[in-house]
Amino acid sequence: MDKKESTRNSILGTASRLFQCQGYHGTGLKQIIEESGAPKGSIYYHFPDGKEEIAFEAIQLMKQHVLQAARMDLNGKATAVEAFGYHIEKVSFLFDSEQKTTGLPIGLIASETAETNPKLREACNSAFANWQSLYAEVLVGFGFNENKAADLGVTINALIEGGCILSMTNGSGEPLRSIAKQIPFLLMNEE
Amino acid sequence: MDKKESTRNSILGTASRLFQCQGYHGTGLKQIIEESGAPKGSIYYHFPDGKEEIAFEAIQLMKQHVLQAARMDLNGKATAVEAFGYHIEKVSFLFDSEQKTTGLPIGLIASETAETNPKLREACNSAFANWQSLYAEVLVGFGFNENKAADLGVTINALIEGGCILSMTNGSGEPLRSIAKQIPFLLMNEE
DNA sequence: TCGAAATTATAGTGATCGGTCTACATAATA
């Protein structure tokens, strides 16, 4: 039981990292096994439905991981501007280091599979919806009305996903920091 | 000469469409040939360096295509809000139809190759820089100072790329329209 | 019309893809 969870988790961990950086089609099962150090013969024991199942579970993992990180960043701040500004800045620092450990949390696999794989598309869509709900919820807590907060949740999510693309491509966190600077203007008036 | 350009262009046309929708690794040369109707035996005549060269040229094509569309949308508007609001709304409509003809203009191939292929990464980075320069230039024309305009150019680009991801995943242009609604707040004060 | 150049067809390269299969090891339980 313990061992089973351990190899399963190590597979999912490396899988989500690789899917973020190289995409679904750019990552082979072979690479996942090698980099995870997991037993070579047991992928289909832990994931009978193969690569798609690994991707599905990896999406759940990334979804929870981001949700948790965002919650911590946004918590205990005095204003919405401070909360989201801090959150985006923290994300930006992930792209300054040379190590290629960070990519598009879900956006990459989402756009790869949106047109071709309904199951994975739905999983990604649910992850986005979750994050946006959290953002909206926080904004409502700061006095925004619900409709406005919902639209802003979508907008902030787009800013982060788009900003991650730009930072990946640019090889630095600068684009995300340019974005963070605009948060005060975006969230200026609670209405 | 004429014919050569024609088959070359049809290959590049379908290639850029497929790369947008399925990504670099998710698109095979076979599919490009079949869907383009190009002569089956002549890929490596027109593109001696193979898939990478096709992708590189496809990126140039998408870059110019987006640049041109954006220029038309932004041109002749009375205010910055009107210009960018109109532009994003127009993009949103591309995601309402069922036909899977639209994807991430460059963001998908950018995030797939950022960590693994320096040449393609640089090409994507240059495309992003071009678009952002256009946005900034337009904003300066509306009275924004240069630094602020540059940051806003990055931000708007991130909004669009991120918004396209969300719209693709959601299967509708709604997310992009939620984003368009925030443009007035983002561009409220020219300073 | 002839011949050279430009263009396309076709077969085949090794490598790798995701996935299946069977045999083997390990662990737990009786």
Add this chain to the structure above:
DNA sequence: TATTATGTAGACCGATCACTATAATTTCGA
């Protein structure tokens, strides 16, 4: 210890990957 369930190893499958080599074809100027 005997038996059963749980995991793992590794060979193997057909398909497809990007790519090459060479032959056939078309194009077009001389």
